[in-house]
Amino acid sequence: MDTISECGRGGAQDGRRDSRRSGLPTGGGPANTSLTLPAESVTALGRRVWDIVSGHLGGGHPGLPVASPGSAADAARLRVEPLPEAPVDDPLALVDEVGRLLREGNAHPDHPDFLAFVPAPGTVTGVLGSALAAGFAVPTGWRFTGRVSSAIESATVRWLAELLGLAPGTSGLFVSGGSAANLTALTAARDALVGTEARGATAYFSDQTHVSVPRALHVLGIGEERVRALPADVHRRIPLDGLARQVAQDRRDGLRPFLVVANAGTTATGDIDPLPELAAFCRDEGLWLHVDGAFGAPAALTERGRGPLEGLDQADSVSVDPHKWLFQPAGTGCVLLRDPARLTRAFGIGLPGYLDAGATGHDEGEVDYLQWGVEQTREFRALRLWLSLKVFGADAxxxxxxxxxxxxxxxxxxxxxxxxxxxxxxxxxxxxxxxxxxxxxxxxxxxxxxxxxxxxxxxxxxxxxxxxxxxxxxxxxxxxxxxxxxxxxxxxxxxxxxxxxxxxxxxxxxxxxxxxxxx
Known part of the structure; x- marks a missing residue:
């Protein structure tokens, strides 16, 4: 008899009977010290979870409020809920309750009428990629334990750079989002141009720039007195003349300009800084140009979008969030560098013996991603976009x-x-x-x-x-x-x-x- 069908019938008592029948843990039994479940139990829970998720993804929006504030009583109860010492009586009912809470207690950025911020209309393939990666506990930081996952990430990064029209050889890694991407790129810029102590290091951007940029500079030890948020011009872009004057003045004052951050789609209005002119200025002045394209860079996939984004390929680094305009689940960001060796110089470490012992058989092009960023244990984020591109194709x-x-x-x-x-x-x-x-x-x-x-x-x-x-x-x-x-x-x-x-x-x-x- 199908467990899911049975669990969908009757009240709470029927649900508890079906949980026992399927081998699901119930309250009152001995502690499950292995933290595992029988295969039929895993199947029952998995089917119920997927029923809920697929119902939401496959047309669950009609009649669903785009922003459900949820019950104040639910929120109050959840905040003070005591630690559960014993198994829940009915795991299937618990999953149903979680589905209700997620449906009724949150905004839904994938809803067609969610027009705020930069919505995240995820694809089913991205969700499946997340589930596969989590289900296999895929290691992605070190090729010795994750050779295939590292290869998939390398390919997906290369595809993304190609889609954006970036220079050959551009590479990078997947991170949690634009904030982590900006921090990673700015760390590489700091180490490359002014060193880790960053004495006198000074950075420039417009007052339309995302808050993650000044926060990243704070983390890097670039004090507020060396962060120049220049007033944007009437077109909400960084003023080139004002930038040149400020850089010249700071050099006369003994500071060390090293970084310009340009916007490829501001969050507020979608405006784009003059990328070709900024690239030329940075080349002449010996500055690093980072483009925050977390939202807007994917417009370069289209002929219409490539014009406004001309010059994106001249940046030293670019951040992009596939969880925005490439329709992946939240927590899918990427940082791309024209010279990815800069990542190794910024983040590379000597491996301890327990890791170095397995670092044999290195093939050309293989990457240990723990050497390119701050994470050693990493989510296999690349699988989401890889699977989506394989299923739908780049043209879609x-x-x-x-x-x-x-x-x-x-x-x-x-x-x-x-x-x-x-x-x-x-x-x-x-x-x-x-x-x-x-x-x-x-x-x-x-x-x-x-x-x-x-x-x-x-x-x-x-x-x-x-x-x-x-x-x-x-x-x-x-x-x-x-x-x-x-x-x-x-x-x-x-x-x-x-x-x-x-x-x-x-x-x-x-x-x-x-x-x-x-x-």
């Missing part, structure tokens, strides 16, 4: 990225055509920002009132579960921000979100003549 990813660019253009045109709304920035790399306007006959709200209303409308939208939209500050004023990279976003659904924003704005401002007001 190019088309999915292209679709995001098209959807951004479409919604920007819709906003521009709709009375009472105006585009503020974009479309730029699938990001559009916009504002609601008062009617001609009504007085303008104060800037403070308008800014507050933007954030209130975003909160209203989130609380009703309709969509996730965030407010961002552009030129000192708040605006609504949409990021439409999810390949399952639909044009009509996206327009309906914009319409709802206008309706909520009208309700908040109390002006019945504004667009979207009820008649």
């Amino acid at each position: 990813f190019r088309a999915a990225v292209e679709r995001g660019l098209t959807m951004a253009e479409d919604i920007a045109a819709y906003i521009g055509s709709r009375p009472g709304l105006e585009v503020v920035t974009g479309p730029s790399l699938a990001v559009v920002t916009f504002r609601a306007l008062p009617p001609a006959a009504a007085p303008d709200p104060s800037p403070e009132d308008a800014d507050r209303t933007v954030d209130e409308v975003c909160r209203d939208l989130r609380e009703e579960g309709r969509a996730m939209v965030v407010g961002v500050t552009v030129a000192g004023r708040r605006a609504f921000r949409l990021c439409v990279i999810n390949p399952r976003v639909q044009r009509d659904g996206l327009r309906a979100v914009v319409d709802r924003v206008a309706e909520l704005w009208t309700a908040r401002t109390g002006c019945p003549d504004r667009p979207g007001a009820a008649r």
Whole structure:
């Protein structure tokens, strides 16, 4: 008799009977000191978990709120739950409860109407890759124990560099995300140009740069007094003239400029720094150019995106998050270096005897990834993207990225055509920002009132579960921000979100003549 089918019937008592029948641990028995389960029990639990996950991935969004705050009672209970000393009575019921909590207690970045931040619309292949890697406890730090996994990572890194149009020989490794990628690249830059003590080392970027960059510099011992966050120009890009003046002044003051960080798609507005000009400046000045492309670099997969990202291939290092615009599960980042030997110089160590004893039979091109970053025990993150590219093919990813660019253009045109709304920035790399306007006959709200209303409308939208939209500050004023990279976003659904924003704005401002007001 099928255990899963049986466990799906009846109440809690039936569930406990089925758990015993399948060999699952139940409360009251002896401690399971081996921490293993019979094969049929593993199958029963695995099927139940996959039923829940596949139900979510395979069309589980209709009717599902995009942002479910969950029950305050659930959260309070979970925070103070005591340590479980004995097995749960019904493991299958526990799995069902976890599924409910995840469904009802969190936002869903893979939902088509999750338009906030940079959503993470994962693929089923990425989920399967995560499960396979975890199930086999795959070692990836050292080729002696993970020769195949290291080979898959090397291939996937090479594919990613090729997709982005980076220089031949570019390589790197998978990390947990853009923050770790930036820290890894900046460590290599510091060691290469100013040494580990970094006396006088000074770094430059615009005030639109992600917070992970100044945080990484702090970790590296580059004090705030040597971190130059230059005010961006009117196009929200780093000012080249201002950068040149600041570098020259710092050198006159006895400091040691070593690093420029450029943006390939800011989180707020999707804007791109002038990469070719920055690359030329850095070459002339002997500076390291790092491009934070965590969000925007995958636009280079498309013909339309390669133009704005011209110069990406001239960077010394690039960070990219496949868990964003390459549709992998969260925790999939990558750092790429034009000269990957810089990673060994920054992170390489002499292996202790218990590791060095197995380091024989090294083939050309093999990498010990523990020598390229701070992690020795590493997740096999590369398998997620490797499996996805193998199953769907690179052309499918190019088309999915292209679709995001098209959807951004479409919604920007819709906003521009709709009375009472105006585009503020974009479309730029699938990001559009916009504002609601008062009617001609009504007085303008104060800037403070308008800014507050933007954030209130975003909160209203989130609380009703309709969509996730965030407010961002552009030129000192708040605006609504949409990021439409999810390949399952639909044009009509996206327009309906914009319409709802206008309706909520009208309700908040109390002006019945504004667009979207009820008649």
